Amino acid sequence: MYVSISESIVIGAGQAGLSTSFHLRRLGIDHLVLDGNDAPGGAWQHRWDALTMHDVHGVAELPGDAAPARDGRRANLAVPATFAAYERDNDLPVIRPVHVDRVVDEDGILVVHAGDRSWRTRTLVNATGTWTQPFMPHVPGMETFIGEQLHTVDYPGPEHFLGKRVLVVGGGASAVQFLGALAPITQTLWVTRREPVWRSDDFTPEAGAAAVALVEQRVAQGLPPQSVVGVTGLMLRPQEAEAARLGAYDDRRPMFQRIEPDGVRWADGTFEQVDVILWATGFRPAIAHLAPLHLRSQAGGIQLDRQGRGTTAVKDPRIQLVGYGPSASTIGANRAGRTAAKGAQTALRALVTSG
Numbered sequence: 001m002y003v004s005i006s007e008s009i010v011i012g013a014g015q016a017g018l019s020t021s022f023h024l025r026r027l028g029i030d031h032l033v034l035d036g037n038d039a040p041g042g043a044w045q046h047r048w049d050a051l052t053m054h055d056v057h058g059v060a061e062l063p064g065d066a067a068p069a070r071d072g073r074r075a076n077l078a079v080p081a082t083f084a085a086y087e088r089d090n091d092l093p094v095i096r097p098v099h100v101d102r103v104v105d106e107d108g109i110l111v112v113h114a115g116d117r118s119w120r121t122r123t124l125v126n127a128t129g130t131w132t133q134p135f136m137p138h139v140p141g142m143e144t145f146i147g148e149q150l151h152t153v154d155y156p157g158p159e160h161f162l163g164k165r166v167l168v169v170g171g172g173a174s175a176v177q178f179l180g181a182l183a184p185i186t187q188t189l190w191v192t193r194r195e196p197v198w199r200s201d202d203f204t205p206e207a208g209a210a211a212v213a214l215v216e217q218r219v220a221q222g223l224p225p226q227s228v229v230g231v232t233g234l235m236l237r238p239q240e241a242e243a244a245r246l247g248a249y250d251d252r253r254p255m256f257q258r259i260e261p262d263g264v265r266w267a268d269g270t271f272e273q274v275d276v277i278l279w280a281t282g283f284r285p286a287i288a289h290l291a292p293l294h295l296r297s298q299a300g301g302i303q304l305d306r307q308g309r310g311t312t313a314v315k316d317p318r319i320q321l322v323g324y325g326p327s328a329s330t331i332g333a334n335r336a337g338r339t340a341a342k343g344a345q346t347a348l349r350a351l352v353t354s355g
Contacts, residue, residue: 005120006032008344009112011103011289012127013094014042015062016323018083019337020125021092022063027345032119034098034112036132040087041080043131050157050181051075055239057173060334062086100128104292110318122351123344125311125320126290127333130283137281141259148276152283161186161276167264169255170280171196173234176249178280180240183248189274190252198234218325220307222297222314225285225325285324295319311340318347 008024010017013035024031039045053059053070059079061067068082087094098114103124105111112119134151142149148164150156152174158181168178171192182188219225236244243249256264256272263273287302295302295313302321305312313319320340323333 005109005122006030007121007348008123008125009034009110009119009121010125010127011100011112012042012129012323013037013040013083013087013092013096014044014127014129014323014333015060015083016129016333016337016340017042017125017127018086018092019063019334020127020320020322020340021094021337022090023338023341024125024344025090025092027341029341029344029348031093031344032121033092033094034100034114034119035094035096036099036128038097039080040084040094041076042083043129044079044083045076046131046153047076048155048157049074049076050159053078055177063334063337064090100289102289102292123318123320123347125322125340125344126287126324127322127337128286128289129323130285133284133286133288134279135282135284136279139256139259141265144261145259145277146261147274149279150276151279151281155278158182158185164275165189165273166276166278167191167272167274168278168280170282171234172280172282174282175280176234176236176240178278179248180237180243183243183246188243188248189272190248191255192252193255196234196249196252216307216309216325219301219304220309222299222301222303224299224301287321287324290319293319301325310343311336312343312347317343317350320344 007029008031010020010031010033013033017033021031021033037045051074053068053073053075056075059068065086068078100112100114102113103110110121110124112121131153134153136151161182162185165187166182167189168175169191171194175190179188179190257267258265263271265271293316295315297303303314304310304321304325305314311320311322313321320343322336322340
């Protein structure tokens, strides 16, 4: 038995979901927010304990609120506390935990299924981000490795790796941060598929806009998005100075050919013993539950409107995506929340007109 039909449902209560809910409420749109976590905080509550607010790139303020201070507090406590207060102070209609399985179209109504529960809605905003979809490339022999293989989502903090030889795989900001934390206390090796791109200039607003534009071009063509951070280039922070002094970033190796029980085999046939492989290889959008709606283009991604700068799915204007592609940052997610709320409003008006 179904409950009444909402005007909109938001899936996810991270930065993008909360921003969207705030703007939906301001527009007077009846909605619910379904969150898969047991508590407020989005993906931030699952970050490692050693990550402080000093270490993160910065968390943008939610609409009408102040950003959390960049201090020594644990990020997995500070940001969730901020989100929890925001939900409470703005009386946002969050229901949790709700693990959405699929979204289907039944006679023009979108039905959100989560186990034995279902909700019906006229429009949908997907704000599920990427944290639940860690990506690890398949490498021959990886199932034979007797050491530890960890992804960014599993990172337990630097102390766990004391006395272990750690191979860090990945060419993004997370890999740089892990090397910065680990190289001063244990042996590290760094592997990337491509030569890392370093920034020597300041990361200006203009440079940020140019990076976002590259991601927008991809989603405008219906291609799977790249992360915004992935196209900005790498810079060392003061926290990584000691690792740089020790040469952690100098001896970068190309990808190994295979994994063996106690190490990796390079393309030239030589062997390297390692105790841990730390995969800092990124994430993919968590959008599998949208598959029944057939939103993907032939190119493999979900095409968005306004040449990739909008949030509306071209194949179905009832669907908005935030935290996807160019809005996959806290600043971008904030802006996308407002755009998505207006997109839902436009879709609702169109449904009334067509009805």
